[in-house]
Amino acid sequence: xxxxxxxxxxxxxxxxxxxxxxxxxxxxxxxxxxxxxxxxxxxxxxxxxxxxxxxxxxxxxxxxxxxxxxxxxxxxxxxxxxxxxxxxxxxxxxxxxxxxxxxxxxxxxxxxxxxxxxxxxxxxxxxxxxxxxxxxxxxxxxxxxxxxxxxxxxxxxxxxxxxxxxxxxxxxxxxxxxxxxxxxxxxxxxxxxxxxxxxxxxxxxxxxxxxxxxxxxxxxxxxxxxxxxxxxxxxxxxxxxxxxxx
Amino acid sequence: xxxxxxxxxxxxxxxxxxxxxxxxxxxxxxxxxxxxxxxxxxxxxxxxxxxxxxxxxxxxxxxxxxxxxxxxxxxxxxxxxxxxxxxxxxxxxxxxxxxxxxxxxxxxxxxxxxxxxxxxxxxxxxxxxxxxxxxxxxxxxxxxxxxxxxxxxxxxxxxxxxxxxxxxxxxxxxxxxxxxxxxxxxxxxxxxxxxxxxxxxxxxxxxxxxxxxxxxxxxxxxxxxxxxxxxxxxxxxxxxxxxxxxxxxxxxxxxxxxxxxxxxxxxxxxxxxxxxxxxxxxxxxxxxxxxxxxxxxxxxxxxx
Numbered sequence: 001x002x003x004x005x006x007x008x009x010x011x012x013x014x015x016x017x018x019x020x021x022x023x024x025x026x027x028x029x030x031x032x033x034x035x036x037x038x039x040x041x042x043x044x045x046x047x048x049x050x051x052x053x054x055x056x057x058x059x060x061x062x063x064x065x066x067x068x069x070x071x072x073x074x075x076x077x078x079x080x081x082x083x084x085x086x087x088x089x090x091x092x093x094x095x096x097x098x099x100x101x102x103x104x105x106x107x108x109x110x111x112x113x114x115x116x117x118x119x120x121x122x123x124x125x126x127x128x129x130x131x132x133x134x135x136x137x138x139x140x141x142x143x144x145x146x147x148x149x150x151x152x153x154x155x156x157x158x159x160x161x162x163x164x165x166x167x168x169x170x171x172x173x174x175x176x177x178x179x180x181x182x183x184x185x186x187x188x189x190x191x192x193x194x195x196x197x198x199x200x201x202x203x204x205x206x207x208x209x210x211x212x213x214x215x216x217x218x219x220x221x222x223x224x225x226x227x228x229x230x231x232x233x234x235x236x237x238x239x240x241x242x243x244x245x246x
Numbered sequence: 247x248x249x250x251x252x253x254x255x256x257x258x259x260x261x262x263x264x265x266x267x268x269x270x271x272x273x274x275x276x277x278x279x280x281x282x283x284x285x286x287x288x289x290x291x292x293x294x295x296x297x298x299x300x301x302x303x304x305x306x307x308x309x310x311x312x313x314x315x316x317x318x319x320x321x322x323x324x325x326x327x328x329x330x331x332x333x334x335x336x337x338x339x340x341x342x343x344x345x346x347x348x349x350x351x352x353x354x355x356x357x358x359x360x361x362x363x364x365x366x367x368x369x370x371x372x373x374x375x376x377x378x379x380x381x382x383x384x385x386x387x388x389x390x391x392x393x394x395x396x397x398x399x400x401x402x403x404x405x406x407x408x409x410x411x412x413x414x415x416x417x418x419x420x421x422x423x424x425x426x427x428x429x430x431x432x433x434x435x436x437x438x439x440x441x442x443x444x445x446x447x448x449x450x451x452x453x454x455x456x457x458x459x460x461x462x463x464x465x466x467x468x469x470x471x472x473x474x475x476x477x478x479x480x481x482x483x484x485x486x487x488x489x490x491x492x493x494x495x496x497x498x499x500x501x502x503x504x505x506x507x508x509x510x511x512x513x514x515x516x517x518x519x520x521x522x523x524x525x526x527x528x529x530x531x532x533x534x535x536x537x538x539x540x541x542x543x544x545x546x547x548x549x550x
Contacts (some may be wrong), residue, residue: 038412039415040384040411040415041382139286140285164287165409165410166438168285168453168544169548170545171539176500180483180486189338193412194413195439196413196502201500219503232441233412235413236411236413239413242414
């Protein structure tokens with residue numbers, strides 16, 4: 001059986017009498033690209049925060065890279081990468097300063113920092129821009145840089161929260177090329193998106209509705225199961241019945 | 247009749263002279279849904295802000311409802327509805343209070359134009375006593391649309407109304423727009439989602455302040471000269487890498503569960519590409535003609 005990097009069992013989070021995440025269970029394998037979908041308010045962010053060790057579950061169990069999300073949150077933080085559209089880089093630091101800052105936080109030593117940042121700037125073709133402030137570079141570059149920084153320490157899992165909003169279709173695909181690349185080398189990718197074509201790029205997808213995982217399978221099996229031609233329609237069939245509107 | 251007409255519209259910002267909109271011209275007819283399609287930085291918001299008389303252009307002219315955006319700004323403001331990309335209602339007023347406020351500012355009442363917003367408003371009415379800041383994304387969007395409509399505008403400007411919204415709410419939103427269109431309202435809408443382009447009557451594909459192409463979605467699709475194929479293989483990662491290594495292939499990129507392969511009109515034959523893939527050791531190859539989408543056309547334009 002495949003090696004599981006993420007294991008969640010009946011993971012639940014309640015805020016007062018509101019159950020944001022309701023007993024979700026799933027496993028994600030090593031090197032798998034796992035799409036975590038759901039309508040606004042379905043409970044995705046709450047689930048993701050628990051998996052990252054940022055929020056304690058009300059009940060249920062989960063491990064990330066073998067570490068327990070109740071007791072070993074510090075080890076988890078060292079073994080994951082995280083990128084969201086809302087926050088990823090410091091705008092008033094340069095590209096190079098951002099790389100050094102995040103690399104330092106993730107515990108890379110000076111020598112590693114030097115070689116890693118050189119490699120990264122080369123791969124992204126940003127060598128000439130290294131001393132530019134992040135605030136002045138195009139969104140597409142920011143996203144690629146943010147992703148590269150999030151995986152700089154070669155974590156077991158990288159969590160991507162709507163990583164590709166607002167960029168053009170070519171840049172979006174270049175971003176996914178980077179995702180494929182790290183997954184190919186064994187990193188597990190956990191990604192949320194509102195783009196249903198991106199859902200197709202995932203190995204498996206879960207769809208959350210009102211705090212529960214209502215479907216979990218490969219994109220082609222899901223389309224087969226719901227007897228529809230596109231992921232868009234799978235999503236629509238599941239999520240249109242959602243009761244929760246916050 | 248052209249309800250909106252822009253001629254050589256140009257916007258330049260700051261002391262660094264950043265050109266956000268570079269000589270853009272287009273017209274929108276009465277009752278049309280016209281889409282500005284493009285990523286962040288394409289200039290969509292700047293165009294909307296000039297047309298809604300909130301920003302002055304550095305160059306060029308435009309009219310809205312036959313009125314000049316510089317000279318007649320006061321009249322224009324009465325005749326248009328504008329929903330900015332960032333939520334801009336009063337978060338500490340309730341749903342009901344916001345709606346009443348906007349009606350009063352425009353010298354009307356909610357009752358007078360209730361017919362126009364009824365379909366949308368009944369969906370948020372159960373929460374009318376709730377503060378706007380406490381609404382979910384989808385509900386905020388519906389309230390903002392109601393507030394933009396309450397004075398019965400002739401033209402509606404919607405700046406990225408569906409960004410960050412889940413596919414179900416997006417679909418509902420576009421259904422609302424179609425209903426408004428039947429009431430004779432002209433709608434200008436911007437979006438970064440390529441799949442929404444086909445829901446517009448006409449679209450302008452934008453990048454870095456310029457219009458790359460402007461037409462009906464179908465005409466843009468029909469104009470693509472290349473042959474387009476959808477391909478699958480056992481290992482999709484290898485498939486994409488292998489295709490991209492072959493310089494006779496004009497383009498190859500992921501497209502949903504397939505990879506789209508672009509072959510120029512007189513270039514390499516599809517049979518040759520298929521045997522190339524087999525030679526390179528790819529298995530379980532599925533090859534078919536692809537249905538061209540606006541996204542394919544946009545990718546082509548970006549690569550030119």
